[in-house]
């Protein structure tokens with residue numbers, strides 16, 4: 001089954017997880033703020049690719065962006081349009097965006113490219129809708145994280161990559177905490193796959209970051225302390241060169 005179909009079926013479970021600081025603790029404690037720091041100031045249009053139920057779209061709108069949320073899942077988009085803090089939300093596949101060329105000055109893909117069936121086409125489409133001088137900003141699960149796993153929940157646990165870092169493979173991402181279990185297959189891709197997709201789309205990397213939580217942000221959550229030692233997220237800001 002295609003990843004986009006799996007995500008459509010998971011919309012309710014994802015919505016419950018994504019909205020809860022107890023469950024998606026890293027997002028609420030620091031991740032969204034570090035990503036917002038990477039973005040250029042609001043311009044004429046920001047496109048949020050793989051926007052889900054719209055939590056980051058709402059943050060962008062609060063920060064002054066005129067934003068359109070796009071997601072391939074009708075169930076996700078119907079949740080997004082019910083929110084008062086999300087503006088426009090459209091059902092659309094990132095591989096075939098329902099937007100003309102050069103309409104946006106910012107395309108954002110926050111924690112969604114690892115969940116898209118075709119990374120290269122999604123990035124090329126993001127680049128197509130950007131005007132020259134526009135930025136493509138992405139956040140994904142760090143490729144080191146999706147290549148392996150911790151051996152235990154102990155803060156000092158060793159981290160093992162048993163298979164190949166370089167090989168693309170299904171990544172069965174799983175969260176289980178305080179009565180909630182959610183399990184969704186994303187795809188592990190090495191760092192070079194993201195860099196190549198940007199390069200092939202004619203985008204130039206301006207900034208690459210590996211944001212980690214401060215120990216205070218994960219105090220009282222010993223398993224999350226492991227992410228103060230190893231990279232959990234990868235952020236990239238890339239430029240579509242001016243003509």
Ligand SMILES: C[S@@+](CC[C@H](N)C(=O)[O-])C[C@H]1O[C@@H](n2cnc3c(N)ncnc32)[C@H](O)[C@@H]1O
Pocket residue numbers: 003004007008018049050051052053054055056070071072073076092093094095109110111112115116117
């Ligand atoms: C992990 S969720 C992230 C949602 C949102 N950006 C957030 O962080 O709250 C990944 C999203 O990517 C969407 N998605 C997967 N494949 C897609 C595609 N081909 N085109 C557009 N969206 C897609 C899924 O439906 C899902 O909503």
